[in-house]
Amino acid sequence: MKLVIAIVRPEKVNDVLEALYRAEVGGISMSRVQGHGGELDRVETYRGTTVKMGLSEKVRFEVAVSDAFVQPTIDAFCAGARTGEVGDGKIFVVPLEQAVRIRTGETDEAAVTPVEK
């Protein structure tokens, strides 16, 4: 059981969601974050003030998956988020100690397996 964290470009979010859907990965959280990954700085001008924007808007996905789903999830993120330019983001996979589904009290693998519809 792993937690897959992916930080991607905001403009690629729809592509990522589509790739995750095709890979049958359900149960995701996303949040807007700001970060810097070595890409070129963006320059903005406000009247006489010119600024270099050190942080870029990014979107952070968190997906808790059973071990069998780790590689398909990573593949989906790469397929959805890649443009080939610097700044496409990162994927981190971390071990997950425990998971509980609040509604039923199910734990671990059962808790991270999507409900059958």
Add this chain to the structure above:
Amino acid sequence: MAISELAMSAHVNAGDTAWMLVATAMVLLMTPALGLFYAGLVRSKNTLNTFMMSIGAIAVATATWAAIGYSLAFAKGNGFIGGLGHAFMHGVAFAPRAGTAIPQLLFFAFQATFCIVTVALVSGAVVERMRFGPFLLFAALWSVLVYAVLAHWSFGGGWLQAHGTLDFAGGVPVEMGSGFSALAAALVVGARKDYGRQALLPHNAVYVLLGAGLLWFGWFGFNGGSGFSTGHSSVLAFTNTLLTPACTLAVWFVLDLLRGRRVTAIGAATAIIVGCVAITPAGGYISPAWAMGLGVVAALPSYAIILWRPRTRVDETLDVLAAHGTAGLTGILFIGFVAQLAWNGKANGLLYGNAAQLGHQAIAALAGPAYAFAATFLLLRLIGVFMPLRATEHEEALGMDIVQHGEEAYATGEGAILLSTEAALEDAIPVAQP
């Protein structure tokens, strides 16, 4: 200001009065529009305080104008200042104001809206750090000691008007008056604590564009009403208020392209203001073709100062000097070159054989800024003796909205717990003071 073609008419003219009623409301709209324009240019934590400085100007300047400001500007007096004949609106009623065919009561209201917006303009120099109370006191005193005096010089029969300076809608009192006062205010109040160390950016460019648009709309009343009639000078000024800012806008686009290869939205909003300001003194005096030329010319010095000023240590925060002081000065001088008797019925400029007019304009371009700067500098220093002008560094960091007004512009309500009564707030619950 131009005297109408119906000069010295003893009767009130219905058409003129109808237009001036509308124009007065249009000019009053400029003050909340300015509040919106300024609010967009500051950081989000200072949105309400910045807007409230404009709203506060309506409260304070209306009262001072009725009490004494109007009289000092427009009652009979000497060349420097008017008398007290109209103090507390004495004798201001339905009889026509001399030189116009509108009731003096309406003339008073129209002029009051000018005083209000000019006071609000000065706030742009001190936003994000000046305390609200001292600002209101400053606004009250400034509206009398600076605005009313300069208005008397230009429109109330004062020495500039008597010497032949042409100033249609307030290049001296409104534009140079606010611009050079703003410079003095920025010097006395001092820079924001993070100025020059951090990027302090506008938080909402849409407010800035919408504010500029509403200001432009109001400016048709401002300039178009400054002939006090529906006559030639009003129509000319009205149309020039379209032509000049549009040309400034186009030139600003080109300057932005040359500088950064992109046309900026905040630059566009600024250009609208610069163009409106430049045509303010000249509106009823120059031909439509020259008004377009003025739009081109006026963009250059204001653009240069907007680029240069942030590189200095003077935190004249919203560039009132560049947008109003400089563009007003350009407009005042431009009249001296291209005023045309055929269009204004009053005087020619240098290009049409009357070099003396440029001299009259140059005197106004020196005296107006000098008085505004010196008087504002001394006034704020004096207020500063009795009370601190600015918030503490800690308060500045928190933002003026919470500290000065106890409100936020963009409150989410998350974590807000309803207190049942005012008494509960005071008696039972310990509340942290920001």
